[in-house]
Amino acid sequence: MNMTFFSTVILICCLISLSDAGGKFNIEDNGEYGGNVEQYVWNIISPGAGFGNVPSNKCIRDKLLELLNNSSTVYTRWGRNDCPDTSDLVFTGYIAGGNGCYKGAGKNAQCMPTTPDKSDRLQSGSGSRAYLYGAEYETAGYVSAFAQVNNGDAVCAVCRARGKSTNLMIPAKRNCPSDWTKEYEGLLMGSKSTYYGSEYICVDANPEMRQSSTGNNIGFLLYPIEGKTSPLPSPYINGYELSCVVCTV
Template identity: 45%
Template sequence: MKMMVFKGASIVVFSLCLLILNTAKGEEENKNGGNPVWNFLFGGKETHTYNSPLKPPMTTGESGNASTAYVRWGRDVCNPDTSETVYTGYVGGGSHAHKGGGTNPLCLPETPEYDDTLTVNGGSRSPIFGAEYETNTYSPFSYVHDSDTVCALCLARGRSTTSMIPAKRTCPPGWTKEYGGLLMGSHNGHYGHDFLCIDRNPQGRSGSSASKDGFLLYAVEGTCGSLPCPPYVSGKEISCVVCSR
C-alpha cells in the first residue's frame, strides 16, 4: 500500500516538474529562441522556431536573383558593361496629329509575332506609328533628323530598380549609370506623349530618312515661369540619365 502511494506521489511530482519545465521552456524560447535546461534534458531538437527574425533585405552589392529591365531609347544595343540586351526594335506610338493616339511609347521588337486567331475584319482600331527624330534645329542630333528611332530592352542583373532622372547627367551615390542623353518629347503644338530619355549618341534605323510624320520626337527645353530660373535656363535643352540600383 505504501509503495502504491509513493508511486502515485512520484507521478504527480514528475508531472508538476514537466509542467514547470514546459512553461519555462515557452518563456525562454520567446526570449531567446531556445531553453538550455530543456535541451539538456530532452535533446532540444525542436521542429519550430519562435519569433525568428525576418531575413534582412538585400543590400547593394548582393546580387541574388534580383534583376531589373529598362528600355534604352535611341540605341539598338545595351551597355555591355552594365546590362545585357533582351531584344532590339523600333519606337512606336500614336500619331502626333491624331487626338487620343496614345501617350505611352513602346519599344516594338524587330521580329513581331501575330496571332491569326485574334484577327477580326472590320471595325475601329487604334493605330500605332513608328517614331522619327525631329532634330533639324538641334545640331548635336541633326544627323538623325527624320530617321526612324530605334530602341533596346535591357536587363540589369544584380539590381532591382531603375529610374530615369531628368535634368541630370550623373546618378546619385550608390547607383549605376546605364546611359545618359537628351530628354525628348512632343511638340507643344501637337498631341502630347511621354518624355523619353534618348541616348546621347542616337541611332536611326538603317536606310530610314524619309519624313513620314508619325510619332515625333523633339528636344525638350526649359521654360521659365512656374519652372524656377535660375537654376533652370529658358530655352536650354534638358539632359537626362537612366540609373539602376
C-alpha cells in the same frame, strides 16, 4: 526583387561576416534572440522557423548571394539597339507610339520588337481601330550626334540590369545619385508643343536610327524638350534642352 528585400540581403551578409570575424552585434531585442546573430538572421529569412536547426553561416550567405546575383530590373534604352556593359540585351526594336495629330493616340512610347509575331485575330475587316506609328527623330539644326539622325526612324533596346532591383529615369540630370549605377544619359524627348501630348522618354546621347530611314514621315515624332522658366524656377534656363539619365540600384 524589391528594395526592402535587397537592403535586407546586404544587411544580413554584413551580420554574417561580422559574426564570422568574431565581432559583436548588439541585437536590440536581445531578450528574444540572446545576442545570437545566426538565430536572428535565420528568423529574418525564414519567418516562423522558430529556434534551433540553424544552417551554417556559409550556407545562409551562399543562398543570400545567389538570390542577390539573380535579381534584376528591366528598362528600355531609347535611341539605341544595344545595352550598356552593365546589362544584358533582352531584345532590340523600333520606337513607336501614337500620331500627335490624332487625339485618340496612346500617350506612352513602345519598344516594338524587330521580329513581331503576327496575330491571327482581326487581321482585316470593318470597325474602328487604334493606330501605332513608328517614331522619327525631329532634330534639325542640332550640332551634336542628334543632327546625324534627323528624320531617321528611332530604335530601342530592352535591357536587363544584372544584380539590380530598381531603375529610375531622372530628368534634367546627367549623373546618378551615389550608390546608383549609371546605365546611360541622354536628351529628354517627347511630342511637339502644338501636337497632342506624349510620354517623355530619355533618348540616348549617342542615338542610332534604322539604316536608310531618313524619309520625312508623319508619325510618332520625337522632339527635344525645353524648360520654360515660367513657372519652372532658377537654376533652370528658359529655352535650354533638358538632359536625362537612367540609373539602377
